[in-house]
Amino acid sequence: MRHNSLILVVGFLLAAGAGRADEVTLGSEKTIVSGATVAQATAAFGDGIYFVVWQDGWPGVDATADIKGLRLKADTLEALDKSPLTICAAPDAQEAPAVVFAEGVFLVVWQDFRNGRTYRIRARLVDAKSGQVCGNEIAIPEAAGNQCRPAVASDGKTSFVVWQEVGNQDRYGIRGLRISSSGKVLDGAAHLYAARGTSPMVSASTKAVLVAWSNRERNRATTAAILVDSISGQISKDLGTINSCCGDALHCSGDGLGNFITVAARASLPDPWGWGEPGAVVFSRVRADGVTPESKLDYGYRLSNLCSRSVPNVVDAAVWKGSKTWDAGAVGGFPGTQDGLWPIGLPAVVHAGKDLYLLAWVKGSIGNDKLTVTSLDIWIRGxxxxxxxxxxxxxxxxxxxxxxxxxxxxxxxxxxEVLLLYLRLKTGAARQIAARRIILGREAK
Amino acid sequence: METAVKWLLSISGVFTVLLSGNGFCQYIPSRIEYVADIYEWRVDVFAGAANANGFVQGPLRQAGIGHGTWSMCFFPDGQAFLALDGLIMTITHDRIVRFLAGTPGVTGYQDGLAAQALLGREISVCPDGKGGLYIGDRSNRCLRRLTSKEKQWLVETVAGSQDQPPSEDLLRCVREENKLPPVTLKAELIDGTGKKARFSYLHANVIADAEGNAYLMDSNYLRRITPQGTVETLNPKGGTGPPAQEEEEPLESAKFRLIMGGGMCFGGDGNIYVADRWNHCIRKVDLRRKTVSIAVGPGRGYVDGPEKRCGFHDSPSLIVYDPYRKRFYISGVDDWGLRTWEKGFMKTIAGGNNKNKGLEGPAKESLIQWGRVIAVDPRPPHDIYFRSGGPFWHGRIGRLFRPADHGQKEGNR
Incomplete structure (x- = not known):
């Protein structure tokens, strides 16, 4: 592992409207783990440590993918464990882990293909202090069809697990249930949160629990959400569509007071023929009173409002070269974007303190074949x-x-402080899961 | 009389094209002739969940197969392969969809173990005749091969390199209908072996002959790649342009106009058939005699009928040969039906009418937008697989079949 003690201090000018300066200290890059097939890393923070979990191995034919984890010191990101903890190494594939901290333990959930036919959701507790994997796997009620893409959040005591599950007519819907910090499943059966939806995310506090998901029909994905009653686990308010523009690679985060932000991508890729849509990253808010200010925004014909930034919640959007908007469909092929870059999405969001949220997303350069996006970089905005x-x-x-x-x-x-975790890919080299500390200035404190 | 019929047919096609706004043609089927057993055919969903959103393994109709399957092929024993953006999936004999090569959700370029490999966008696959698959990797501008050695799948580059991007001029050549800048072959397409060879823009799909040679339409050139990776351009004096006036022309100087097209297949006669999109016809490439001729069309408008008088709403895009029924399936851009071509006639076997309401069920009543047959199952009763635009079929592969062939009165799943 490589660790550079040099701390890079980066200054930022605030937006003109705010008129104040702030600063962020971006820690040096730290390689957490490397391997030919490491993927799908995420982490949680609790009891002064980060617990990073990831998928280690190949999930396809002749699968080897297991779920592994590693505890890190929060201040130096040094590993507390001599070697990665094996959370599940059952036959076939274990994939897409999610993790949350509550009352001294980390709850890790993942999708499991050990029966070789359908995914199941499995969960396990890991003691934060000792790093011991506790007890047996937690039994999540099984369904007839695929259960996959789990997410988990905690209000400090109770954890809320959500996933997508095949329902009627081979269509995925959203289900979820509650698990106590001792590993007890608190609901007899999983709650049905939406008959249609995929890739759910959940954010929880003592005030409210938000479940959001992607609604994909044909090429277009939107974001829908509900509020869940933490006592019963049932829907307390259906928020409907909260982002009519984007729904891919959804993430959400809350401020602990019942306010949330969701961020999603329009994961379009460049269409060299000129018929495609712009890549974009767009966030939307859910206020503690249940109001969703961005739910009715109009993104315009051919997404012109999105590209011209005339809607306020656009984090990034590709803009066709020579046009302030996205003039998709013009004859003659795609000329490229104004800055030669393309946001491929994969956004993340976290509440960083007070009124500040940090958003991260991936942006790359468009190859001159107008087809590929290369040199992917991670960008952050507050x-x-x-x-x-x-x-x-x-x-x-x-x-x-x-x-x-x-x-x-x-x-x-x-x-x-916020931890940025990401995947590094370099041709000919092993993949790496890397991390950086982001230390926020007075704006967040 | 014959002249009048020809004129009426051509006019009907012209009207279809003229009824357009902002370049988007309004679809009006000019003449539909259904196959004789049309009432016996049905369509259903073969693979892909309605809203899986990305890549998910699992039972056929619960799997996530991305936003579009670019190519599909079978091994002789019936094992199926799907080529997706950055990923090849396989369907096991117990009908489970699994990842086979590439990294779900990540595109790029890396050879090695299939589990660690990175594949490009818009890839196509076909059997290489030696137990592996050829991969036409458009965004990496190379031909790759997936082979199984000692129970491990490996990805290697056979020819071409992603290091050498094509020029803007050449890309315009394959993208712009009305601007056809000359291409200097020497500068853009380089014959040679392995990474010394240079490809520019690989069209719809890769095919292979019995000797294991792969064939690709690259820009407007037909290129043959030996199993050892030696690339030869078969029409080096060709390029972009219309067919010659003669009924047959030398392959060496044959021109094509492939923009977003270039689907190709071997026919039962050993010749290659190419969907020559912007020449609005199917071209036959006789490799033995080294000649090229027009096999179907040219014609505009969704017109079934005799092969020299039929047409496509927009233009032909894919062609697949069915060796079991000894006929072709030809797909047209924006066509609302699936069509056969056999014994000198093109006919509709599913859909055809954009007013249809059906999704799964009788083939004649099914609503199939821009339907494209992509593969025929080598196992009896040789079901036919297609992809289609439209909300219902998005992220799914459809199946065209006759329930009676499965011993059923109704379609099975």
Whole structure:
């Protein structure tokens, strides 16, 4: 593992509207683990440590994928365990882990293909202090069809697990249930949160629990959400569509007071023929009173409002070269974007303190074949939840040449700190899961 | 009389094309002739969940196969393969969809163990005749091979390199209908072996002959790649342009106009058939005699009928040969039906009418938008697989079949 003690201090000018300066200290890059097939890393923070979990191995034919984890010191990101902890190494594939901290334990959930036919959701507790994997796997009620893409959040005591599950007519819907910090499943059967939806995310506090998911029909994905009653686990309010523009690679985070932000991508890729849509990253808010301010925004004909940034919640959007908007469909092929870059999405969001949320996403350069996006880098922006204003200007948080940095995750750490976790891909080299501390200035404290 | 019929047919096609706004043609089927047993055919969903959103393993109709399957092929024993963006999936004999090569959700370029390999966008696959698959990797501008050695699948590059991007001029050549800049072959397409060879833009699919030679339409050139990776351009004096006036022309100087097209297949006669999109016809490449001729069309408008008088709403895009029924399936851009070509006639076997309401069920009543047959099952009763636009079929592969062949009165799943 490589650790560079040099701390890079990066200054940011706040948006003109805010008129104040702030600063962020971006820690040096730390390789957490490397391997030919490491993937799908995420982490949680609790009891002063980060617990990073990932998928280790190949999930396809002749699968070897297991779920592994590693505890890190929050201040140095040094490993507390001599070697990665094996959380599940059952036959066939274990994939797509999610993790949360509650009352001294980390709850790890994942999708499991050990029967070789359908995915099941499995879960297990890991003691934060000792790193011991506790007891047996937690039995999540099984369904007839696939159960996959789990997410988990905690209000400090109770954890809320959500996933997508095949329902009627081979269509995925959203289900979820509650698990106590002792590993007891609190609901007799999984709650049906949506008859249609995929890739759910959940954020929880003592005030409210938000479940959001992607609604994909044909080429277009939107974001829908509900509020869940933490006592019963049932739907308390259906928020409907909260982002009519984007729904891919959804993430969400809350401020602990019942306010949430979801961020999603329009994961279009360049269409060299000129018929495609722009890649974009767009966030939307859910306020504690259940109001969703961005739910009715109009993104315009051919997404022109999105590309011209005339809607306030656009984090990034590709803009066709020579046009302030996205003039998709013009004859003559795709000329490229104004800055030669393309946001491929994969966004993440975390509440970083007070009114500040950090958003991370992936952006790359368009190849001259107008088909590929290469040199992927991770960008970060800070936004204010109350006014959507940019609090921290865009920062390329990971952007080494000839290395693709992708799949960022942001984890709320000790006060005033956020962990950025991501995947590094370099041709001919092993993949790496890397991390950086983000230490926030006075804006967040 | 014959002249009048020809004129009426051509006019009907012209009207279809003229009824357009902003370049988008309004679809009006000009003449549909159904296959004789049309009432026996049905369509259903073969693979892909309605809203899986990305890549998910699992039972056929619960699997996530991305936003579009670019190519599908079978091994002789019936094992199926799907080529997706950055990923090859296989369907096991117990009908479970599994990842086979590539990294779900990540595109790129890396050879090695299939589990660690990175594949490009818009790839196509076909059997290499030696127990592996050829991969036409458009975004990496190379031909790759997936082989099984000592129970491990490996990806290697046979020819071409992603290091050498094509020029803007050449890309315009394959993208713009009305601007056809000359291409200097020497500068853009280089014959040679392995990574010394250079490809520009690989069209719809890769095919292979019995000797294991792969064939690709690259820009407007037909290229043959030996199993050892030696690339030869078969029409080096060709390029972009219309067919010659003569009924047959030398392959060496044959021109094609492939923009977003270039689907190709071997026919039962050993010749290659190419969907020559912007020449609005199917071209036959006789490899033995080294000649090229027009096999179907040219014609505009969704017109069934005799092969020299039929047409496509927009233009032909894919062609697949069915060796069991000894006929072809030809797909047209924006066509609302699946069509056969056999014994000198093109006919509709599913859909055809954009007013149809059906999704699964009788083939004649099914709503199939831009339907494209992509493979025929080598196992009896040789079901036919297609992809289609439209909300219902998005992220799914359809199956065209006759329930009676399965011993059923109704379609099975």
């Amino acid at each position: 936004v204010g939840a109350h006014d959507c204003a940019v609090r921290l200007a865009d920062l390329k948080a990971a952007g080494e040449r000839e290395v693709d940095e992708t799949r960022p995750v942001l984890i709320q750490g000790p006060q005033g």
